[in-house]
Amino acid sequence: MDFFDQIGPTALGSRLRRLSEQMSGQAAEVYALYHLPFEPRWFPVFYLVAEQPGQSVGELAHRIGQTHAAVSQVVKELGKHGLVCTERGAGDLRRNVVTLTAKGAALWPALQEQTNDVRLATTALLEETRHNLWLAMGELEHALAQRSLASRVKAVRNQRLAAEVRIIDYQPAYQADFKRLNVEWIEHYFRLEPADLRALDQPETYILERDGHILLATYREEIVGSCALLKMENNAYELAKLAVSPAAQGLGIGYQLGQAALDKAQALSARRVYLESNTKLDAALQLYYKLGFHKIVDGPPSPYERCNIQMELLLST
Amino acid sequence: MDFFDQIGPTALGSRLRRLSEQMSGQAAEVYALYHLPFEPRWFPVFYLVAEQPGQSVGELAHRIGQTHAAVSQVVKELGKHGLVCTERGAGDLRRNVVTLTAKGAALWPALQEQTNDVRLATTALLEETRHNLWLAMGELEHALAQRSLASRVKAVRNQRLAAEVRIIDYQPAYQADFKRLNVEWIEHYFRLEPADLRALDQPETYILERDGHILLATYREEIVGSCALLKMENNAYELAKLAVSPAAQGLGIGYQLGQAALDKAQALSARRVYLESNTKLDAALQLYYKLGFHKIVDGPPSPYERCNIQMELLLST
DNA sequence: ATTACTTACGTAAGTACTTACAAATATATG
DNA sequence: CATATATTTGTAAGTACTTACGTAAGTAAT
Structure with a gap:
């Protein structure tokens, strides 16, 4: 804590990491609360597949903003737990399209209930704060996409x-x-x-x-x-x-x-x-x-x- | 991108992780800019040791908000690169106190210059946004310390x-x-x-x-x-x-x-x-x-x- | 039709941390 | 003073991603 106060936003990256780890830990607790046979990191993939079955690994990765490798690993694990099944794409045999199994579909409503509870809790949490983290993150991502940090630092240095x-x-x-x-x-x-x-x-x-x-x-x-x-x-x-x-x-x-x-x-x-x-x-x-x-x-x-x-x-x- | 818009703050953890990874990547670019023989993850430890030599592994870990194991590993690596040296604590032989070597001390001014450039760039970056991320993170950490996410979700579910x-x-x-x-x-x-x-x-x-x-x-x-x-x-x-x-x-x-x-x-x-x-x-x-x-x-x-x-x-x- | 290039994916290995465990030393208790 | 307990640290292994790379399948150019 100490450290971040001293060094300030310079350590933005480290602090983000710490906060994200804290959130992940708390997410794990939340999942434990619901006794669902489900791991938090599966959520993004499972959610997208449940919403719209038949998407390929690559599409899912793009939507989530992770690499295809990560999605590939999660899909494999979801498959091992019988929650999704995959088949080669019709017309393009390279694609690996993912759909829910019956077991996955059965799990979905409970997971939706949980997701909704989390949404309400998180939204309330964010509303407690004066500076909205969610919006701030969106703005930061936008600003970084416009111009990278390295380029900004370079400008400062050159000046x-x-x-x-x-x-x-x-x-x-x-x-x-x-x-x-x-x-x-x-x-x-x-x-x-x-x-x-x-x-x-x-x-x-x-x-x-x-x-x-x-x-x-x-x-x-x-x-x-x-x-x-x-x-x-x-x-x-x-x-x-x-x-x-x-x-x-x-x-x-x-x-x-x-x-x-x-x-x-x-x-x-x-x-x-x-x-x-x-x-x-x-x-x-x-x-x-x-x-x-x-x-x-x-x-x-x-x-x-x-x-x-x-x-x-x-x-x- | 897509996904986060749909799911909203429920995926706060995932999004934080993504942003922190993005920042880490950009930090690496910044370090490359300065041609310093230094890795970004060393920074917190090195910084604290430079500011105040003679701190133990445990103290450093507490200050940074990481585990002692992480600090221990970084100290070992910094030692291998000749930037810090360690010795057993006077009075308490369990403690491992860290100080800069001459080489580390020589690197410090250049690193400070860089840190200062980064601080200016990051501060300007944050000022571009309407919702201040740094302050928002502080508020969120505070709110979570007051009451965990799991407890908040539980309250919502029970209601x-x-x-x-x-x-x-x-x-x-x-x-x-x-x-x-x-x-x-x-x-x-x-x-x-x-x-x-x-x-x-x-x-x-x-x-x-x-x-x-x-x-x-x-x-x-x-x-x-x-x-x-x-x-x-x-x-x-x-x-x-x-x-x-x-x-x-x-x-x-x-x-x-x-x-x-x-x-x-x-x-x-x-x-x-x-x-x-x-x-x-x-x-x-x-x-x-x-x-x-x-x-x-x-x-x-x-x-x-x-x-x-x-x-x-x-x-x- | 052959060749070169691109795309989709899976696997392996790396990263920057974590947790779990073990060893050494310090402190408290009888 | 011996013994139980606590503290400090290092090491190993795990985690949830990443990058790097190889393979198979598709597409474009000759």
């Missing part, structure tokens, strides 16, 4: 981690990091081209001195992302060398870098930002769209072999 | 069955039933005495013709209970031969019979109802108290050997 990401300006000391980050992804998907090596080995000469800019992302004292703006003619810049280290991916660092680059371009009075990419890079393209880029068809010839898509974003002044 | 109980007047055709019911319990606890046989074999002569009355309880076309009022002097009656067949016990039939007898005594302008019983008959004595009887010490001598307690109830006119 926390993203707050630790800083965007800083390039300095000569970071050349090795800048190169490493870009070599990593280029070699993973394509191969390094001469234009890459020039820019990565001598960013001062080929980017900065030509009125370009380089931004870096740091996370916990480490350089984990880069992004360059190369000066083009007519108030335009090319966005390039956008890289995020694999270990830091998923934290929205690419978006932060891209946005910072666009801010910088805006500050430099650019009217247009252009970029080259490859359709293989799904995540990158998605990011570019999210940043506001759109595909263009008549872009300039590219020095890069891997370029098979060109995009641009027009900035309002 | 249903009690409605089918009828109190009727004795008729000569029922003599055999009257005798059977009383012989059954008397022989079970004591042995038949001459006074018993007279009253049971010839109730007309020994009870009715002496201005006494006999009431019978029927349940589903069967005579399941009896109760006699024997005329005493001074506007008093003796309540006797109160019997309920074992199969029909627990339905409150005794109370109905007793109440009907008191009503009858009232109608006969009695001022006092007297009875003789034995302290071995717990259930009967409880019933007599519930009906309003209280023990007296200076009652008349009884013809029955088994009589070791006498009670009376004064009726207001």
Whole structure:
């Protein structure tokens, strides 16, 4: 008890388990009360078969929300106790359709009586509470179906981690990091081209001195992302060398870098930002769209072999 | 899904189980997200040990609300993975106190980070719902601790069955039933005495013709209970031969019979109802108290050997 | 008609607990 | 102080499901 108070809803799963075990135990007591030769775990299958005979194992499993294996085992046991019988499906010999035996049918009314008593008791029990458990469970299942807990936790984590990401300006000391980050992804998907090596080995000469800019992302004292703006003619810049280290991916660092680059371009009075990419890079393209880029068809010839898509974003002044 | 809609809260236990399994599955996903060498089921134990080292297996089990066996197993596994170490309790060599190892302590901050992310995500998840599951579970656990489900169901059942109980007047055709019911319990606890046989074999002569009355309880076309009022002097009656067949016990039939007898005594302008019983008959004595009887010490001598307690109830006119 | 794929099911083994039992130690009682 | 009883723990086996896997039967594509 103690523990759940301390840890709170984090242990939702454990607590649900405990409560379900408690309920199962009490269900066993209830069954004992009625002296029926029947085990609680048979109930869902037996109930559905009694309501509508001729359903197959798979159908039953789907209805109950358990696996077919579980239903198969229960059906076997019910059969052993003479409460149901099975036969192969007419037309589809794989199906195993279940019906009540005479003995099962004879048991049904008593079981219904019991079920009805339990329903009344449970409903009254739930009505004693201010927060309705049954409805709450339905809502939770719905919410989890919409979006899994893992995905929700990931979002929380990324928000926390993203707050630790800083965007800083390039300095000569970071050349090795800048190169490493870009070599990593280029070699993973394509191969390094001469234009890459020039820019990565001598960013001062080929980017900065030509009125370009380089931004870096740091996370916990480490350089984990880069992004360059190369000066083009007519108030335009090319966005390039956008890289995020694999270990830091998923934290929205690419978006932060891209946005910072666009801010910088805006500050430099650019009217247009252009970029080259490859359709293989799904995540990158998605990011570019999210940043506001759109595909263009008549872009300039590219020095890069891997370029098979060109995009641009027009900035309002 | 289907099934739960149909059956409603009757299947509360099954549904809780399903939801808890769903949550466990999602918890596993969350753990995978953080790449920690840690299994979800270790969490409660590890958490408590990290918060306060030096607790014993039993204490931990109590705090978590699981059995000591489960904790013992988890501790063993945590030990095997080098996260905790154990030693015998100082002063009490039976106790096995658990502390974190250096490796466990090193893991703790990362686990705390994760726990915190989960807490935020789960809290947000619960806040999405109108009916708060966490609070609802707390309320339900409380309600169940107050009174078990079995006891609640029993009350519902008894109410249903009690409605089918009828109190009727004795008729000569029922003599055999009257005798059977009383012989059954008397022989079970004591042995038949001459006074018993007279009253049971010839109730007309020994009870009715002496201005006494006999009431019978029927349940589903069967005579399941009896109760006699024997005329005493001074506007008093003796309540006797109160019997309920074992199969029909627990339905409150005794109370109905007793109440009907008191009503009858009232109608006969009695001022006092007297009875003789034995302290071995717990259930009967409880019933007599519930009906309003209280023990007296200076009652008349009884013809029955088994009589070791006498009670009376004064009726207001 | 053959082949590849999908579906339905049963069986075996795993999971995360439980209950049952046994052993060691502590405490109470005569 | 010996002995009976209670407490603490570990181990084994059970429970009510699950996942994994194999087999048989059905369906689609060549």
